[in-house]
Amino acid sequence: MITKAVHTLTDEMLVEAIVKTNDTLMFEVLYDRYASMVYNKCYGFANGADEAKDLTQDVFLRVFVKLASFKGTSKFSTWLYAFTYNHCVNYVTRDTAKKIEKKSISSDSIENIGENIDSTQEFQNMRVEQLKKVMDLISPDEKMILLLKYQDNLSIKELSEALDIGESAVKMRIKRAKEKLVQKYNNYSSNG
8 A cells, every 4th residue: 555655755766765665556656647748748759649558658667667777867757758758769760661640749849949949040930830740850869859958848957867968969969950950841841
């Protein structure tokens, strides 16, 4: 029986307790905290709700197995964001035979990317619907880093910790992903 005290533990304390005890009931508390966030992230890479549910279950199964690898250098939620995105990117990459319709990127998220990426002229002129389509044309890795930065508002430092790469590498990846997005957008616009 899970006590009420378990529900008041921080994510990090809960992870530590789960790793020590391998207690699946405690893990359910963590699951309850993050299931909808993980589902929403998975939905962005899935072909509908059923596939998103499967991906979500997959993420949590893998998280349970890999929980001991959480070092606490970042917040658990940041680690879980990156873990989820990486799982989904790997899923999409492995499943290249399928044409994935990434329906879940909300217009609000796209507007955030357009507004937050830069005040560069290219992004100010992008229309949300075109940007949604263009996001599907860049690689899953590029999409992941842009969404982590501009939809989930992770800092360069948080991205560095979550992705386990240096801050300069994070900045370079974001810069390259933005450049690719602008290039794809310009190609799309001139052909559309």
